Amino acid sequence: MPMSKTPLISVFLVLYCTTIGNPECTCDSLPYSTGGFRYQRSCNKTFDEAEKYCIDLKGHLASIHSEEENNVVHKMSEIYQNYTSYSHFTWIGLRRKGDTWEWTDGTPLDFTKWSAKEPNNYMNLDENCVQMYTGQLSTWKPNTGDFEWNDVNCEKKMLFFVCKMKKQIIKSRKI
Template identity: 30%
Template sequence: MIFLPTHVHTAIYLSLARSYRFNMSSGCPHGWSYFNHRCFVYVPRSMSWGQAERNCKSMGGHLASVHSNNEYRHIQKLTSDHDYIETWIGGTYEFEEKVWLWSDGSSFHYTHWCPGEPSGGNQNCLQINYTPSKCWDDLWCDLRRPSVCAKKKSTLLG
């Protein structure tokens, strides 16, 4: 058995406590990033928009909604390690209402559409990183893309 001086135990404890508090303060699961009271994760597996939304729901969230340029930049950072590949987020066109909606039910006010988009033609789901401008494009929902999920941070953790 090795005995360490008390101050070493205290230093180890404080180091662990700081690390624990830091990880827990964001309220996000491991692998998710925290931004503006929400947790985000990039999902590299290619799926249809509907499959991607169901996958996000299975993790307690939805495909990401975007409410500001800063949020969009944060999502862009998540996709940057994957060469900014075209990626699903939570926008979907409600044909009968003729409006774009977020799958999480939040208001659809901020947009970053490419010129000439949305173009319609039964393209009812929103992909990001379209063209070198990295803007938004409406696309057929059955095409397969990676995705970004978002959920509220856990109130139990932080």
């Protein structure tokens, strides 16, 4: 589904907080003017903590339904992750339940971008959640492409995650 056909969708990239690992750090917004996207900063969060944060914003961790959406999320991540080399991974809203992968927003799984040999549940570590590679990884994991997906343990803390929500429709009224 092309982004131009989804005007009611807004995506938030929740980003790096100036104090790494500080649970009390303040979250703030960084606007981005293309296609209703907007960035926010936050602290390290597990998958469930990130999903709760998105739900509090009236959304969910982002579901990705096309190469175009995947590229947009990657580009958003890449822009702001250049401020730090600490982390090049971003939570997205895909989670395994039993043998099935599901988006947290309940939309159908109609697109994937798994990295080679993924998902693999490496060493049976309960890798039931998904991160997107959003940085230069070739130095430690050769043949891994940017913006491809990896299964990872849901309790891992990520500095970055993407929320996706419907825009609020504001009704005007006569005064």
